[in-house]
Amino acid sequence: MGLMFSIPGSRLAARSGILDLMDDLGRAMTTDPGMRMLGGGNPAHIPEVDAVWRARMTELMADGNALERMLGNYDPPRGNPHFLKSLADCLNSALGWKLGPENLAVTAGGQTAFFYLFNLLAGEMPQGGRSRILLPLVPEYIGYANQGVGPDLFVGCPAMIENLPDNEFKYRVDFTAVEAALEARDIAAICVSRPTNPTGNVLTDDEIAKLSLLAREYGIPLIIDNAYGLPFPGAIFTDASPVWADHIILTLSLSKLGLPGTRTGVVIAEPKITEAIAAMTSVTGLANTNTGQQIVLPLLANGEILRLSREVIRPFYEERSRKAHGWLAEAFEGQDCWSVHRTEGSFFLWLRLEDLPLTTLELYERLKLRKVLVVPGEHFFFGLKEDWPHRHECLRLNYAGPETVVREALGIIADEVRALRSGTLA
Ligand SMILES: Cc1ncc(COP(=O)(O)O)c(C=O)c1O
Numbered sequence: 001m002g003l004m005f006s007i008p009g010s011r012l013a014a015r016s017g018i019l020d021l022m023d024d025l026g027r028a029m030t031t032d033p034g035m036r037m038l039g040g041g042n043p044a045h046i047p048e049v050d051a052v053w054r055a056r057m058t059e060l061m062a063d064g065n066a067l068e069r070m071l072g073n074y075d076p077p078r079g080n081p082h083f084l085k086s087l088a089d090c091l092n093s094a095l096g097w098k099l100g101p102e103n104l105a106v107t108a109g110g111q112t113a114f115f116y117l118f119n120l121l122a123g124e125m126p127q128g129g130r131s132r133i134l135l136p137l138v139p140e141y142i143g144y145a146n147q148g149v150g151p152d153l154f155v156g157c158p159a160m161i162e163n164l165p166d167n168e169f170k171y172r173v174d175f176t177a178v179e180a181a182l183e184a185r186d187i188a189a190i191c192v193s194r195p196t197n198p199t200g201n202v203l204t205d206d207e208i209a210k211l212s213l214l215a216r217e218y219g220i221p222l223i224i225d226n227a228y229g230l231p232f233p234g235a236i237f238t239d240a241s242p243v244w245a246d247h248i249i250l251t252l253s254l255s256k257l258g259l260p261g262t263r264t265g266v267v268i269a270e271p272k273i274t275e276a277i278a279a280m281t282s283v284t285g286l287a288n289t290n291t292g293q294q295i296v297l298p299l300l301a302n303g304e305i306l307r308l309s310r311e312v313i314r315p316f317y318e319e320r321s322r323k324a325h326g327w328l329a330e331a332f333e334g335q336d337c338w339s340v341h342r343t344e345g346s347f348f349l350w351l352r353l354e355d356l357p358l359t360t361l362e363l364y365e366r367l368k369l370r371k372v373l374v375v376p377g378e379h380f381f382f383g384l385k386e387d388w389p390h391r392h393e394c395l396r397l398n399y400a401g402p403e404t405v406v407r408e409a410l411g412i413i414a415d416e417v418r419a420l421r422s423g424t425l426a
Helices: 007-013 017-029 047-062 066-072 081-095 109-121 175-184 205-218 271-285 291-301 304-331 360-369 403-421
Strands: 104-107 130-138 154-158 160-164 168-172 187-193 222-225 248-253 265-268 338-341 348-353 394-398
Touching: 047 066, 047 291, 047 304, 066 291, 081 104, 081 291, 081 304, 104 109, 104 271, 109 130, 109 187, 109 222, 109 248, 109 265, 109 271, 130 175, 154 175, 175 187, 175 205, 187 205, 205 222, 265 271, 291 304, 304 348, 304 403, 360 394, 360 403, 394 403
Parallel strands: 130 154, 130 187, 168 338, 187 222, 222 248
Antiparallel strands: 104 265, 160 168, 248 265, 338 348, 348 394
């Protein structure tokens, strides 16, 4: 018999949407630069932000043995104590929270934070049975889908679709479905990304307040994935307030600020959770990467990270979102049956193509042949009991890349769809 993998091992090592996405993305950014990259969630290279990283690296190199300490030492598993203190102070002064370093734990990116959190809270329980993570608004972030060490980790509630003028739509939380799921199943935690990846939706303060209340009532945590949110990187274009409370687990990341290569995420939660996260870091990786923490350390203390988010990053993505909507409308002019989710944050267009003669997984393959990389919507619909035809009609398009590339790629997508609909393609 050949080499066999364990059941959990096979589950984690299986081909998955996130593996395809990251593989496509990584190739486009390294060995296949001709690919028009509207695929994975790489942030933009904003010159003013890149200049800050360069200046910080120069400072670190000039500062005594700071570089050697950063490269040559392990941090404690919870994170660098100076970073934890500075981040807590920064959030407290910006948002009036009362966090201490005991409420924080660093992870190797937000992705790892979710792997730890989901498997910490859900799965096989000591009292018997399995508990699950409730996703109140599906489609939800592709990266969660395959993170369970055990099977069947998610219960999802399909979003309600509100059609809007000008080829736009918006998803809303179906609270009747959420409450029914909380009643019917053993739910370990509620989880949302805000802004939502893949759609650019931002759950309103009212929706968050309702979810928070439900979580409290059921005695479970509400996990809010703040990868694109406030106060940094601040890719949020509506009036949404950041929230934290004892029963809320908030995750932050340095990736969408422009530092995905440093793999730095942070979990903000009650100490019992952050202690567990630190313990899991020690088991899986000993410690975290130091570089991201060292790069942003003084920017937390002097508030520069908040200024950059407010004055540079948010305006950049907001303006780009407006332009991308314009290019999309231009490209699809004259065609019916297309619409796009209202973009309230993040850096994605969530394009809906009704009445396509093929699935978006097939369309993704065709577009790849034309050197346009997108993410097919199917991967974002998981945890659902019933098949939902809507899952075959959406594409996620990252508009953070160079303007000419994004515009050209949107033109090719519209051209391919036009040809498919008119039957002029094989
Ligand atoms: C919603 C969301 N959460 C978490 C992550 C994980 O990012 P990272 O591990 O780079 O922090 C991403 C990355 O795209 C994301 O979009």
